[in-house]
Amino acid sequence: MGDNLLFQAIMIGVVYIIAYMNVYVGSPMIDRPIIVGTLTGLVLGDLKTGITVGAAMELAFLGAVPIGASNPPDMISGTIIGTAFVILSGQEVGMAVALGIPVASLMSIVTNLNMMFVYTEVAHMCDRAAEEGNAHKIEVLFNVAHFATAFILALIVGAGFYFGLPVIEKLLEYVPEFILTGMDVVAGMLPAIGCAMLARMLLRKELSPYLLIGFLLVVYLGMPTFGVALVGLCVAALVFFNSGKKEVAADVDDNEF
């Protein structure tokens, strides 16, 4: 069993590195929980649970996007540990979220310190290389900094998995039932934080009816999200083509019903 756990810890590290490579390969969102959860499920031999937990974690981290100087919690480590725990212990999905969020916050201290000191120092080293006109040195520094960081962070998460998970499992035996159910309730409400963060990013007062339209289409007509996205595309196109003229957006919406 111990050997098995070690092997799993190594695979967990590999998943971390793959997800961390996101920023190196065009930010294709392979560091999002929905993907990281799936990968974790894959390496731990329970793909279906991995995907389900990934979806729950994705909802918890909805509004966490790296725009400007805001750096979200380290979703990668949170998702990996949360998903791994649910798969290995057979707990409810809510536990993944309850465990994953504090892990992500803890780990983000490490990644933030790295961005404050290590990467900044690398930038200064690059300044000196630029002074000499040495482009090659900048290329090397750039790559070494990235890959070394990926490796070290993966090591931390892998070690956290190897040593931490058995401890958490033990601790959980003493936690009363209502707290565990409470965690599931939290997981159900968490998407509200993410949705609200997204809305804060997009919403202006005059656009609030569109948010409600999306909501009402689902609760009254039972439309799937994909369908709402398609309707949204039509509405957005109508607004785009009509906004040269006056504000007629409000009339356009009535046609939806």
Next chain:
Amino acid sequence: MSTTTNSKNDAYREGSLLTKSDMRKVLLRSCCQDTDWNYERQQNLPACYTMIPVLKRLYKDDRKEMAAALKRHLEFMACTPHIVSLLYGICAAMEEEHKKNKDFDPSIISSVKVSLMGPMAGIGDAFFWGTWLTIATGIGVSFAQQGSLLGPVLFLLIFNVPAVIARIYCLGLGYDNGVKFFANMSNSNIIEKVTKSASILGLMVVGAMAASMISVSIPLEVGVDGAMSSIQSYIDQIMPGFLSLAVFGLMYWLLGKKIKTTTILIILIIVSCIGTYFGVLG
């Protein structure tokens, strides 16, 4: 890596000093835009790294020019990764102009870069991080919640097909049109129109996600004996999903009060545990 033979059909565009392979390298390296992100100058390292193939072609034999060019691309940089190739296309064209025409002051390159990255990031962030990621997530999660592999697969496809097309297309667009393109764009207020339409699409999906993915219920039963009914069933008669909307509104309001998400989360955990203990929430 740096073969100087620059035959005619190798040139990126007719009369370019840069080759197709240089620009291919720029395109590939533009994928690293968020790598080595630091608090001092944010994306300056990837910016310089991306421009190096261009600089090597132009200033290989001129150490002084090379040093100056490297330094100007190590300045502060912040832009949306998925469309940043537009900016590099423009920068490549300007560096080439500087090489061909010594009167072209290189400080223009820096000032153009600084003035364009803001508006570009404005559109790019609203579109890719705000709207498009939301849509991909909404659709992906709705499948993934049932454990279907379609969830992650659709998520990646929906997000990346437009993102990759945009990245490839933007490089040539920037190189060919340079600054002109953006000047035209800001005149026709197309930026504002695109941002508004994208926000509308994003908001409708956020609304749909709020409705389908937030789950709260109050199973507590009330009424006189024989006619007990849960509070939830009364609420559903008035408006289905009302509680989800209420929780969403509450979060929106709390975030507006600049309360940290971690604090909200802790409150949520405490309320939920107390609520479950007394059977109010479930």
